[in-house]
Amino acid sequence: NGLPAQPEKYNNEEDVKLVQDYLNKFYTVEPDPNQLGWRKNAESTAEKLQKMQQFFGLKVTGKLDSETLEIMKKPRCGVPDVGL
């Protein structure tokens, strides 16, 4: 699940971890909170990134860009943006 991005710009560990965490938290379909089930990780990182870019009205490239990273750094609600 390598992170698709322009190699030169987003090498720093922190950003890569932030993006992975963000996509896992908000763009991974969450099982019902009352059943401690396993998380499905069916979609690739690029597919989740595309979904996130689409939701926020960004350019849907599946690649990390500064605008996408900026949105990911904003304080927000912890509920996933995709259906439970």
Place this chain on the structure above:
Amino acid sequence: YGVTLPGWKKTKLTYRIVNYTPDMSKEDVDKAIQKALKVWSTVTPLIFTRIHVGIADIMIAFGTKAHGHCPRYFDGPLGVLAHAFPPGNGFGGDAHFDEDEDWTTGSAGFNLFLVAAHEFGHALGLSHSNDQRALMFPNYAYVNPSEFPLSPDDISAIQSIYGSRPNAPDKRPATPTSPKTCDSQISFDAVTTLRREVIFLKGRHLWRVYPDNSEVELELISTFWPTLPPGIQAAYENPKDQILFFKGNKFWVISGYQVLLGYPKNISTLGFPKGVKKIDAVVCNKNTGKTDFFIGDKYWRYDENSQSIETGYPRRTADDFPGISQRVDAVFQHKGFFYFFHGSKQREFNPTARKVIREMKSNSWFNC
């Protein structure tokens, strides 16, 4: 908007504040939570009752990182601020707030009222909206807590699950609450055009008049604009196809049927001095793009192009509108003429000839 159905199968819900944040006084937390629930009960049949022990439908708690048996974790300061679960048993309906954030009643840190109102949207069955003006948009955005935080998108979402607030007046017999359309003594608070319609406002009601086919409809103002207060005092249609409503020193801007974000604003932002506390009546002359604001026995002229009040104002109304000597309740323009309302009478004024043409009953437009 998005919903996580089926929502609660009842309209009377309980909530319990399990613990408090040290960032705010307990009273302020109680108030913020109560106000945040009221946001949703204002536009639905939902009723929230607080309990202090036992299991409530909506359990409200502050925690950090891994908290209790919650399957979601918090992440320290910033990042995730709070989360909630859709209606259901167990975690269903619960709302958790990250104690590692700085919770406040104002614009510093994170405003607990605003975040709680968002989380309670989830607790009632809403998921995130990608409409950036919506309260249910995932990212935190501070808005003045004195403004009603729901956008039309939020209201459509919650009412798609629970319906709208039962308009009590509809349950009562129409006569005592609805004004009598053909009462010969009727007066109006404000009148404005709205594209090809003329809208007459009084108290909580409005009449929609189509002058071309003499149709008249009586409605509640809240049917169209739930966040507008009753008792609007002045209104007009500007050249940008927007309607501006005035009450006291505040005004709202409606585009289509949506209240624009960031309103109400203070009328001082239009250029009025602080001494001006309210607007009696207002009309935009479609032929000149100038808007006249009537206050007491004077009026101010506002240029819609430069978006500023013209110099040399206020002027005495009677000097420039001969025959309009009393305070103006309401005014609108139709086919080039101005119609000035005072009590149960209106005067038709020709701005070119600068004279009153005739006087009629205020409700002559209703074809009584």
